[in-house]
Amino acid sequence: MKNYDELNGLELDALREVGSIGTGNAATALSSVLGCPVRITMPEVRIMGYNEAIDWIGGPEAISAGVLVHLAGEINGIMLSVQQLEYVNLVLSRTVGRQVSDYEQLNELDSSALVEVGNILISTFINALSGLAGITVTPSVPAFAVDMQGALLTVPMAIYGGQSDYIMTIGADFLCEEKAVPCRLLLSPDIRSLNFLLKKLGVLDE
Numbered sequence: 001m002k003n004y005d006e007l008n009g010l011e012l013d014a015l016r017e018v019g020s021i022g023t024g025n026a027a028t029a030l031s032s033v034l035g036c037p038v039r040i041t042m043p044e045v046r047i048m049g050y051n052e053a054i055d056w057i058g059g060p061e062a063i064s065a066g067v068l069v070h071l072a073g074e075i076n077g078i079m080l081s082v083q084q085l086e087y088v089n090l091v092l093s094r095t096v097g098r099q100v101s102d103y104e105q106l107n108e109l110d111s112s113a114l115v116e117v118g119n120i121l122i123s124t125f126i127n128a129l130s131g132l133a134g135i136t137v138t139p140s141v142p143a144f145a146v147d148m149q150g151a152l153l154t155v156p157m158a159i160y161g162g163q164s165d166y167i168m169t170i171g172a173d174f175l176c177e178e179k180a181v182p183c184r185l186l187l188s189p190d191i192r193s194l195n196f197l198l199k200k201l202g203v204l205d206e
Helices: 009-034 050-056 085-095 108-133 154-160 191-200
Strands: 038-040 044-049 063-073 077-083 137-139 143-148 166-176 179-189
Touching (some): 009 108, 009 166, 009 179, 009 191, 044 050, 085 108, 085 166, 108 143, 108 179
Antiparallel strands (some): 038 166, 044 166, 063 077, 077 179
């Protein structure tokens, strides 16, 4: 059984390819939802420790919205979409026709739109992963929260921190209406699922 910190170059490259294809498909889905062309910069896919991941998304005390989905089936784990304010306002301006200056101004309709778009992004990413690896993955009903980013990351830490201190991070910018909007996704399969995924991708060095 391989842990995240034991992955070799070939295995990391396979995960990066998954991240690249998944985010590309997510950008296509976002374009359809927002009704405007959406391109994506080259995704950066890294394996990070939890504390490093928190710093990477802006620090533990920065406030963000998060859409969290549990994964079941042949892959068990969680996926988290971290929605920073630029992303939030892109979604809100295109779906409900307004923007907010901070998260406290989000109303029920705003939150519903953010959950729906976050769920579409995650589901599209997971569908791409499933197609690439030839596996079945079933996402749960999404959960939504607005909190400090350190608190948002306590969920994967609490669930899988006993197995690994690492998490897979996927970062890129969505380009819409000549504006770059950061996209931050965090994927944490459990260790059994990580090894199963690498085997299905044909790169596990056993």
